[in-house]
Amino acid sequence: MASSANATAATAGSSPFLFPIPALDNTYGAIMLGTFGGLMMYGLTMHQGYRYMHLPYYKRDATYIKAMVALVLLIETVHSVLSMHACYFYFATNYFHPEVLFHGSWSVNLLPMSTGIVIAVSQSFFARRLFKINPRYAPIVGFVVLLLLGELGFSIAATVEAFVQPDLLHFQDFSWMISTALGMVIAADGILTALLTIVLHRSRTGFKSTDSMINVLIMYTINTGLLTGTISTISFFMAVFYPHTLIDDGLNLFAAKLYANSLLAVLNSRHFLSSCGKTDYEATPSKISAIHRSELVSNVSNGPSGRDALANSQHVLDIRVKSETHRDVSFSGDTLYTDRKADPSIELRDLHGSAKGGDDASQDAASHNG
Secondary structure (H helix, E strand, O other), X not given: OHHHHHHHHHHHHOOOOOOOOOOOOOOHHHHHHHHHHHHHHHHHHHHHHHHHXXXXXXXXXXXXXXXXXXXXXXXHHHHHHHHHHHHHXXXXXXXXXXXXXXXXXXXXXXXXXXXXXXXXXXXXXXHHHHHHHOHHHHHHXXXXXXXXXXXXXXXHHHHHHHHHOOXXXXXXXXXXXXXXXXXXXXXXXXXXXXXXXXXXXXXXXXXXXXXXXXXXXXXXXXXXXXXXXXXXXXXHHHXXXXXXXXXXXXXXXXXXXXXXXXXXXXXXXXXXXXXXXXXXEEEOOEEEEXXXXXXXXXXXXXXXXXXXHHHHOOOXXXXXXXXXXXXXXXXXXXXXXXXXXXXXXXXXXXXXXXXXXXXXXXXXXHHHXX
């Protein structure tokens, strides 16, 4: 017991640490929680990718969309492996070497770059979508692209500095790169969500079914943008006000999965939206009856004699004004197109079942109106 106590005292007296060991709850504990949440979202992302490859639109999508989805799934897989390795490296391999906590492993150093790639690719899809819907917003889309390129550049620079600096304490001087990247992501996310919502709201046509699809698109846009923007904003404030913790890194692990999942959710929602618009015609008939048609119908319902009297009358016409709306709903890549053509027609039919058309029908209608 005495020798054991002396060995412990000697070890404590010869401790090489110049700084106190950081608390694990708001440093690597945050990384661990972010890994747990990210792995749950990773499973959902892979499920979304599986669904995308088995939906009809997958075969019709352009090659670059398929390549974008494949790249996102690949980077998400690498991102998950990096976060799992970081947890195992600090909590299992070096459990009895707390001095390792001051040094970033290669997996931790690569996390900012992988997160930046996922966010930039996912948000570029929404920027292109805004341009396809309304090309007049090209200058704003260009500004958003610059923000995304800046976010990717700062993320790569943060990864490079993490490898260059000898430990995490020296890397604190370059943590502003991650904060700047987060700020650019928040700005790009807010601009895209606001503009997509405005453009979709202005695309209302007045037709109930088409407006219902637009409402669904607005709901998807707000929900995806609000969730990712909220997580990124919280991470930004954590990076600014708590720079000596890793809470922002843990949130970024979860946010990267959200951005990838939002991209796949929008691609997969096209099947649902197209199923809502499969109806070829949308008719809204307006019926105009002459000579108190409602009374004649009531007489028919009262007895068979009334039905015969109504059939023998040759001067009673049933005028139907039909307004048929052809709605062609189609998708091209990631964009919804709706073409509407109104085809009004007037059909006059006597009670014997023969239709009147042309000038004769107009004359009969005019005589009854007189």
